[in-house]
Amino acid sequence: MxxxxxxxxxxxxxxxxxxxxxxxxxxxxxxADLAFPQSLAEKYRPVRIADxxxxxxxxxxxxxxxxxxxxxxxxxxxxxxxxxxxxxxxxAGELQAELHKIPSQKCNAQTIDDTVRxxxxxxMMPGGFHVVLADEADQMTxxxxxxxxxxxxxxxxxxxxxxxxxxxxxxxLERRFLSRCKVLEFSSYGLAGEIAAYLDTVWHAExxxxxxxxxxxxxxxxxxxxxxxxxRLEVELMAL
Ligand SMILES: Nc1ncnc2c1ncn2[C@@H]1O[C@H](COP(=O)(O)OP(=O)(O)OP(=O)(O)O)[C@@H](O)[C@H]1O
Ligand SMILES: [Mg+2]
Numbered sequence: 001m002x003x004x005x006x007x008x009x010x011x012x013x014x015x016x017x018x019x020x021x022x023x024x025x026x027x028x029x030x031x032a033d034l035a036f037p038q039s040l041a042e043k044y045r046p047v048r049i050a051d052x053x054x055x056x057x058x059x060x061x062x063x064x065x066x067x068x069x070x071x072x073x074x075x076x077x078x079x080x081x082x083x084x085x086x087x088x089x090x091x092a093g094e095l096q097a098e099l100h101k102i103p104s105q106k107c108n109a110q111t112i113d114d115t116v117r118x119x120x121x122x123x124m125m126p127g128g129f130h131v132v133l134a135d136e137a138d139q140m141t142x143x144x145x146x147x148x149x150x151x152x153x154x155x156x157x158x159x160x161x162x163x164x165x166x167x168x169x170x171x172x173l174e175r176r177f178l179s180r181c182k183v184l185e186f187s188s189y190g191l192a193g194e195i196a197a198y199l200d201t202v203w204h205a206e207x208x209x210x211x212x213x214x215x216x217x218x219x220x221x222x223x224x225x226x227x228x229x230x231x232r233l234e235v236e237l238m239a240l
Pocket of ligand 1: 040041042044045046051052053054055078079080081082083084085086087166167168226227228230
């Protein structure tokens with residue numbers, strides 16, 4: 001098992017404010033002191049649950065969950081670029097959990113078995129948790145969903161294991177799979193103003209001048225996809 005150490009990031013702007021943030025070395029991929037440039041979406045990736053723009057309900061629910069964590073499965077559903085995967089990493093970080101990422105398109109019966117075996121046998125700190133993150137769960141095959149059924153209920157659960165699946169919608173997901181997950185909606189509806197204010201902070205932190213692009217328009221054009229907005233802002237900054 002990887003040794004768990006805590007690294008301190010240099011001061012980084014997170015959720016609009018400067019702060020120093022301890023990160024588990026395996027957890028959040030945000031590493032502000034990398035020698036090579038990062039995309040703005042990486043550099044400004046929120047670290048703590050409270051750091052996200054909007055998502056009030058998700059933040060409330062997950063903060064409460066962190067106070068009394070328990071094994072089980074979550075499904076984070078919502079449009080692209082609103083923070084589903086990043087929230088899973090933040091949750092793992094706050095729980096100081098051992099993170100296992102199942103790459104998208106690799107969530108098959110074999111990978112599920114291997115991951116569960118690891119959760120059974122990897123030594124953990126007493127009271128510690130495993131967080132298994134499976135992105136793009138809506139692309140899972142039926143066989144994978146069926147393989148998960150017994151792992152997600154009381155038939156054959158791995159100890160101290162929290163599964164987090166992310167998906168853009170639930171159409172392709174089996175009812176029996178869905179009924180084993182706590183479903184949390186991630187919505188960025190009505191957040192254009194907040195996103196524009198956030199982009200303005202980033203714009204100035206990145207040396208943008210007074211001629212900022214129309215950030216409200218940018219948020220609306222991207223349908224409040226924060227990742228898209230940061231990508232667009234990056235191009236605008238390069239054009240200065
Ligand atoms: N609510 C948010 N607050 C602050 N930053 C955000 C938020 N949502 C997304 N971001 C930014 O967008 C980036 C991408 O977010 P993330 O990958 O978590 O989105 P996602 O919902 O998982 O998208 P997808 O469905 O495409 O996988 C993050 O690294 C972060 O910089
Ligand atoms: Mg994602």
